[in-house]
Amino acid sequence: MARKIGSRYTAHQVLGRGSAGTVWLGEGPEGPVAIKLLREDLASDQDLVGRFVQERTALLSLDHPHIVGIRDLVVDGTDLALVMDLVRGTDLRSRLERERRLAPEAAVSIAADVADGLAAAHAAGVVHRDVKPENVLLDSAAPPGPGGAPPALLTDFGIARLVDSPRRTRATRIIGTPDYLAPEIIEGLPPRASVDIYALATVLYELLAGFTPFGGGHPGAVLRRHVTETVAPLPDLPDDLWQLLSQCLAKGPASRLKATELAERLRAQLPQLAGMPPIDVDVPDADDLPEADAEPYDYNTGGAESYEPVGRRGAVPLVRGAAPDSTRDTHTSMKLPTAEELSSPRPAGGGGRGPKHRAVPDTVRRRRVKLGAAAAAALVATGLGAWAVTSGSDNGGATQQDPQPDNSTASTASSPTPTAPTAGAASPQGAVESPVPLPHWSAFKTAPAAAVGLTGGPRAITVSGTTYVFARGADKNIWYITHTRTAGYGNWQRLIGISTADDPAVVSSRAGRLDIFALGTDHLLYRRTMTAGQWGSWYQVDERTHFSSAPAAASSEPGRIDLVGRTSSDLVTASLVDGRWNAWALVPTAGRITSAPGLLSRSHGSLDAFVVRKADGAVLRLPYVNGAWRPAQLVNGLDATGRPEPVLVGHQLYAFTPAADGGLAQAVAPATGAATWSVATVAPVASSAAAATAASSGGTVELYIRTASGRLARSTASPA
Template sequence: MARNIGSQYTTHRVLGRGSAGTVWLGEGPQGPVAIKLLREDLATDPELAERFAHERHALLGLEHPHIVGVRDLVIGGEDGQDLALVMDLVRGPDLRTHLERERRLAPHEAVAITAQIAAGLSVAHAAGIVHRDIKPENILLEPAADGTGTPPTALLTDFGVAKLIDEPRHGGKGGVVGTPDYVAPEIVEGLPPRAAVDIYALVTVLYELLAGFTPFGGGHTGAVLRRQVTETAARLPGVPDPLWEVLQQCLAKAPASRLRAAELASRLREILPSLEGLPPLDIGDPDGADEPQEPADPPRPAPGPLPAAVPLVRADIPDDERATHTRMRVPDAEELAGGAHGTARTPRAPGQARAGSARHAAAARRKRRLAITVAAGVLAVVAVGGWLLTGGGDDDSNSHRPPHTTTGEPALAP
């Protein structure tokens, strides 16, 4: 059913639902638009309305070919309780949908998408705006208008939403707001978000496009956050050295060690020609779909349900297995020092069991059983050999046995 948003816009149908609200296909004075209508509990927050008004000029002025433009911010509406972002309408899917269909992307495509988003980020960062929630769901792919098979254009969306919603009241002390797989380590440690957090998140997305999984994902939210702080990303087999150097530098734990957005875009464009024709990486199934469903030893309690995540501009069934833009408690120093609980998805050869998986645990148990069996057999052989050498058996028979000689000749009876 049509609904008026402000005095100029009308919604027609739902395109998708996210953690912050619902995206509608709408109509405005200049044609079709996407309208992100924030949740009712957010819309009734007077502090949020004030922040909307404060950020209005900055968001409306953020223009770049790889950023979904914000046309208007609506405060009020027919019932006086609407907060909405009116954005350019992108007809293509989000990157999550594309990645789920392709499983993993060829290096050339993955790097081209990342370079485009980095170029958009450079403009936002120069304007003092940090995205804070970069992930495949917030990257849209606009198909070429000519229909000639030209690669789609990547655009970053939801700029400013994280900041608007989370500060100051909703992102108070001791909380982390973001998507766990893409949260930079300094955020976990309680430092304020600077431009470097976007670089970390974007290169995490690049890693995921190449590998099919994020470098520190797996297990419950606390495990992922600890790994963001304590572990180093495993190298992906088959990645050319120049590309791996960029990944490694931008996933550095120290924010100052990472490239800036403009530098990242430039480096990736330099690498791009050398990646032409390379196939997607062959590193096996990271999710364990090919593994028997045997519980690990010892079993761990199942984590609780995670918030559902729905891509920004699609209306099909949500992916209910991915946490997205959720509030998380910051692990204390003792927890961070304790290492990860759960197993990160690490690169492995096709068919090789992933460490910590059911198949890996079963293989370990089989090895232990084999070792025990072999040890028992060796002990049995040693025992029998010792019994023979010491003259074990019937004493009478031993009395008639010729004594052993070192020459191998029979001993002469006296």
């Protein structure tokens, strides 16, 4: 029976039903369409309807050959519907039900198509959150691709994210299908693009093996395996394909590939897979797996197809023997961590907290320990042991702090991709040293005025006895001036070509060379290089990653550039080695941060990132030593209202931050060991609270600030 959907569409025939709603074959002004009509309880939720309306532009903008396009959003009375392109074919689950497993060439071709679709969505800032065979449609009306596989299109973008709101889930549930949930979702972290990569890798594993890598039995057991178990290898697969697959199934989100790179590397595997038959692999613990669901569904005909029952399912339904559900949402009750529980741990070395630090009371901390123990016991009793797992990341198994993908993959390539520091390890312990005497600063003296007022910066670096000071001008260009102890200041110079949105970062990785990194008003990152006194052109570092504030740069080895930047409230890192950038990766020990970070290298192969914790404004030092980011160390007594700026002078480490009173705070500690910081306010500074920077020249610390009038001022001190 026909049904009107809004004023433009008519629904004629039911194609499929799922937990979020019903899919109809419909007709619109431009011909046949698929109409996803959401359940009445969802349509009556005004908060949900409002979110759909807000997301309308993002959903309609996902125009890609491997994404089922959304043509319209209908809100009419009790009807809330998505009008989508009609795909003539079946879903991937139906094909798996018939064939159980696919030939590697066809499986990889389908996965590459889905990765292409994900790449386009992630570039638009949309995370799918529910990648599974039911949400992959195969277009049988289009010419087949490698291995005879029809083109694959990913559908149901935005559904899981919009329906899974804090109000609907009461902040205690996650929505998804257990077999495809990434470990970080099970542990309560917010879903990001990397969860789609994990789910797609799980789908590819299922296409190859006929079962998912961690499926089977009670959903709680499935969730536990995602966090605790290592993926079992598949026999007879080319080693390159297996390494690629296992890399994308890494427990740590930072270790997985980006969707664009995954698509490219999957397609590079296709020539060697041509003609390879489906692999022969036994289903593990077959007696414990649930029986096959009922008949699969054909999106084209709306009817069941004849097939030979396979007797086993790869995906695990919530209820044994449940009927098929092409958009199955599994609600699993879990306690999600609070913002405080996700904040950084206590500093290593037992350094005390200064009076300024607004620490969580010890009673709260003890209460958390008791609650955590009770929660762990309860989860073990019910088969959901995710929390117990997260507390044991040093047990030798895979954890969230897995190495960066190119560092962990056993590749024999002659030119390996450089790795960004992403791993976690225990913090080295050492004796608490005596406080370092604070330096005595000279009076601040203003530098010559630039042609425009300074509105950002400064950032300074000393190279071969010359200090370069960079700042952002009112014209949104970057300006810089040089200073030497003998000649004083040079003239202001302007770097035109891009409009900047924040302070620049500057680094020298080789003698006679400077690299400057600037955040454009489009919040993308740009780089410009000066060699032998001559500047090159600006070029874009990354066309996808949008930063919330300017990055910081350092050089941990000759010729290497390391960057850390803030995206939303996360700290991410990337490195340039031998002219090649690696992908941005999350720094796992940073927690939620605010303000721009600071970065320096104290010795060969080491880094120190300084960040401001979002929860309380405390300054944290994040050491990177021996290939791993170590747990955060509190710079006790130092609270910040802006970017921390570190500088190394001899054997002393300085950190400067804008203070709440509009002045400038300083902290000094030994460069090695578990430091005790000496904290004080720099002698009254007529500065805006925006930024200060320091450079080391001949054992002297040069401190530059931007004054309230938009001028540059300088002070010096000699460490005690």
